[in-house]
Amino acid sequence: MSSSHLIGVFDDESQLVKAVEEIRGKDLPIEEVYTPYPIHEVIHAMGTKSKLQIFAYFYGLFGAVAVLAFLYWTSVISWPINYGGKPFNSFPSFIIITIVLTIFIVTIASLATFSGRAKLWPGKQHKAYDLRATDDKFVIVVSMDETGPGELGTIEGIMKAHGAVEIREEET
Amino acid sequence: MYNRAIRGSLIIGDKSYSQISADILAPTETKPGKWWFAMMTLATLASIWGVYSIYITVAKGIGTWGVNNTVGWGWAIINFVWWIGIGHAGTAFSIFLLILRQKWRTSINRAAEAMTVFAVGCAAIFPALHMGRIWLAFFIIPYPNTRGPLWVNFNSPLFWDFIAISAYLLISFSFWYLGMLPDFATIRDRTTSKIRKALYGFFSIGWVGSSRQWLRFDSLAFILGGIAAVLVVSVHSIVSTDFAVSVEPGWHTTIFPPYFVVGAIFSGFAMVMTLMIIIRKLYRLGDYVTDGHLDAIARILIFISLIMGTAYLTEIFVAWYSGSEYEMFTFFRNRITGEYALQFWGMIICNALIPQLFWFKKIRSSLLMMFVISLFINLGMWFERFNIVITSLSKDYLPSAWASYTPTWVEVGTYVGTIGIFLAGVLMFFRYIPMIAVSEVKAVRDIGTRKYD
Numbered sequence: 001m002s003s004s005h006l007i008g009v010f011d012d013e014s015q016l017v018k019a020v021e022e023i024r025g026k027d028l029p030i031e032e033v034y035t036p037y038p039i040h041e042v043i044h045a046m047g048t049k050s051k052l053q054i055f056a057y058f059y060g061l062f063g064a065v066a067v068l069a070f071l072y073w074t075s076v077i078s079w080p081i082n083y084g085g086k087p088f089n090s091f092p093s094f095i096i097i098t099i100v101l102t103i104f105i106v107t108i109a110s111l112a113t114f115s116g117r118a119k120l121w122p123g124k125q126h127k128a129y130d131l132r133a134t135d136d137k138f139v140i141v142v143s144m145d146e147t148g149p150g151e152l153g154t155i156e157g158i159m160k161a162h163g164a165v166e167i168r169e170e171e172t
Numbered sequence: 173m174y175n176r177a178i179r180g181s182l183i184i185g186d187k188s189y190s191q192i193s194a195d196i197l198a199p200t201e202t203k204p205g206k207w208w209f210a211m212m213t214l215a216t217l218a219s220i221w222g223v224y225s226i227y228i229t230v231a232k233g234i235g236t237w238g239v240n241n242t243v244g245w246g247w248a249i250i251n252f253v254w255w256i257g258i259g260h261a262g263t264a265f266s267i268f269l270l271i272l273r274q275k276w277r278t279s280i281n282r283a284a285e286a287m288t289v290f291a292v293g294c295a296a297i298f299p300a301l302h303m304g305r306i307w308l309a310f311f312i313i314p315y316p317n318t319r320g321p322l323w324v325n326f327n328s329p330l331f332w333d334f335i336a337i338s339a340y341l342l343i344s345f346s347f348w349y350l351g352m353l354p355d356f357a358t359i360r361d362r363t364t365s366k367i368r369k370a371l372y373g374f375f376s377i378g379w380v381g382s383s384r385q386w387l388r389f390d391s392l393a394f395i396l397g398g399i400a401a402v403l404v405v406s407v408h409s410i411v412s413t414d415f416a417v418s419v420e421p422g423w424h425t426t427i428f429p430p431y432f433v434v435g436a437i438f439s440g441f442a443m444v445m446t447l448m449i450i451i452r453k454l455y456r457l458g459d460y461v462t463d464g465h466l467d468a469i470a471r472i473l474i475f476i477s478l479i480m481g482t483a484y485l486t487e488i489f490v491a492w493y494s495g496s497e498y499e500m501f502t503f504f505r506n507r508i509t510g511e512y513a514l515q516f517w518g519m520i521i522c523n524a525l526i527p528q529l530f531w532f533k534k535i536r537s538s539l540l541m542m543f544v545i546s547l548f549i550n551l552g553m554w555f556e557r558f559n560i561v562i563t564s565l566s567k568d569y570l571p572s573a574w575a576s577y578t579p580t581w582v583e584v585g586t587y588v589g590t591i592g593i594f595l596a597g598v599l600m601f602f603r604y605i606p607m608i609a610v611s612e613v614k615a616v617r618d619i620g621t622r623k624y625d
Binding site: 075090125128135 | 615
């Protein structure tokens with residue numbers, strides 16, 4: 001399926017931020033912004049929120065309960081061993097393994113979630129609109145199929161007003 | 173907020189973004205110098221000796237080591253604790269400063285994390301060998317087995333150690349790799365070589381730097397940072413419980429966990445300083461690793477050195493105050509005077525006294541002095557571990573069970589081998605991975621001067 005995009009390239013972080021904020025302020029659609037480093041104003045203006053931290057909290061909760069349950073099961077139910085008359089369920093010393101294994105589980109689960117949500121995995125074919133976006137340019141990509149009549153001109157105007165060094169249309 | 177007028181900029185020179193990429197990526201794009209090949213040869217030779225020593229250990233058994241019934245833990249455990257300690261600062265540095273939002277970490281965190289990964293890898297070799305029958309090492313994993321099922325002892329610090337180190341290796345590597353994604357993408361998009369494009373393209377796993385990726389990148393970095401901070405403190409505390417829960421004079425003390433954690437961060441920071449000086453000198457990255465960075469590390473080292481000195485004095489005081497003749501003997505007759513006085517005084521001088529030279533501004537600004545002192549600290553930390561492991565074991569309760577310990581060439585070879593492996597890893601890191609986080613340095617280029625603020 002072919003689609004066409006309007007691509008605006010900026011040299012400067014502050015110009016890009018102003019442009020993105022103005023376009024988003026007028027409720028015009030931006031498909032994506034590509035930057036060499038994270039710019040929080042842009043992330044904020046784009047309006048996507050990450051739920052990764054909430055997920056991680058629940059991974060941790062699940063991990064802690066699962067590890068404690070596993071330790072209880074092995075030490076009390078499956079094969080209890082008497083270590084010098086100490087209780088089978090030696091809860092205080094289980095805490096250490098629980099903490100460390102919870103961290104282990106949170107790490108693996110968060111990495112998997114990150115891989116899925118950020119769409120990054122080994123062998124992934126990526127689509128780069130401008131190769132310089134990982135080096136020194138800040139790139140706004142607008143899908144021409146999603147913009148209404150007249151909107152495209154406004155977006156182009158805003159980009160120009162804020163000092164875009166390059167504006168081009170691309171057919172893919 | 174960061175006030176540039178007072179604190180200066182984090183990188184020197186008015187650099188463009190592409191200049192930053194070009195400067196930092198240059199070593200990955202050009203052939204390394206002669207010194208690199210010389211060092212690599214050295215590292216390979218050391219590794220070969222190490223691998224041969226490991227082969228002897230596995231083929232013939234622990235009998236090839238100098239350990240005996242009394243001194244059951246020898247160089248292997250000393251080196252294990254030493255490497256884990258070095259591996260600590262990388263993550264401690266990177267993560268504590270990330271959580272505290274200290275922006276000066278950006279020039280140093282990548283190398284520190286690389287050091288962590290290699291050092292923890294080296295450390296893991298020793299306990300595995302110490303198990304004796306390494307081909308049964310998988311018994312330590314609690315899996316449903318046909319031997320009962322017989323579970324491992326979940327109350328044993330040695331098992332906690334195994335879990336802690338595995339988790340630490342996983343999280344350090346993940347954190348390190350996550351940070352490298354944007355930089356691999358930069359290499360991929362800059363290069364004209366087909367091979368490099370394919371290779372770095374594969375390792376950048378599809379990174380394009382979109383706002384949605386950056387959002388999740390930041391979230392994940394903070395999640396990993398937050399939980400790894402807990403891990404950094406707990407891993408070395410757990411290592412210390414290997415000693416502290418046993419009833420040995422000199423080991424059975426409550427000071428051990430904080431003492432070990434601080435000691436670990438101390439040796440790791442010293443190693444970070446060694447590496448940063450090498451990077452700065454040999455790769456001429458002085459614009460990124462500035463005097464300010466090294467000065468900050470030196471100041472931290474003074475502070476930790478004072479804590480170490482206090483810990484040493486506290487141990488000695490408590491040995492005397494306890495009134496236990498065994499504690500008294502271990503500290504006053506076996507460490508301060510006696511067979512292991514050299515290691516004890518080496519520890520005091522290298523860890524508590526020499527780093528105090530950093531109070532002088534002149535020494536804090538001399539690369540050579542900093543380099544030498546950072547090596548002394550790592551030597552001192554090795555002495556400290558020798559002190560702890562050997563002196564307590566060699567002469568504890570029954571004089572009839574006393575014994576001395578000298579390492580054999582197999583143990584020395586294994587140690588030298590791990591140094592070789594570490595060195596080879598670091599050299600490969602210099603050659604193939606951007607040793608400073610390019611994207612993070614770009615983000616702090618204009619710190620304190622943001623025009624639209």
